[in-house]
Amino acid sequence: MHDPVTLLSALAEPTRLAAIRLLWDGHEHCVCELMERLGASQSRMSRHMATLKSAGLVTDRRDAQWVRYRRTPNLPEPVATLIQAALSVPPLPERIAA
Template identity: 75%
Template sequence: MKDPVDILSALADPTRLGAIRLLWDGEEHCVCELMRKLGASQSRMSRHMATLKVAGLVIDRRDAQWVRYRRNPALSPAVAAVVDAALALPVTEKAEEIAA
């Protein structure tokens, strides 16, 4: 199991939490879609996704020039419960700005 500090740190950033919110549907999402929906540049989004990947929350797959991300299907029930709890928290103004 990954270090709880890595998991909680990964979820602490509004852009990363927004990405997790989008990826939590279990489907693959292209980095271009995440960039557009979260208002992030390609380099910024890539850094955020790398953090989520290191924390073990997402996996990726290269598709030509794009990278597609999805929820890590091998997450332990305990880690999935932590993410579910984070996603259940009320969305703050800052998170709404990012998601808009």
């Protein structure tokens, strides 16, 4: 479901945006990896991934005990552009120097 407000809401949270940044390498990542790398608790990360999934930004796949998340392939062009742009906005630390 790609309504713009849903999309923007899904991205408007630091942990979720960070997760998208990781997932945007095109590879699969399990929840446990994301937890570690983002310093989030298990339930927290799981729920954030559920949010991203229901916004249509990521898909998941069961692989044995793990659930592998990856970015949804073939996102509509405006959606892909939106995310690309969101990831390109410097996260403030950089702006302080300016």
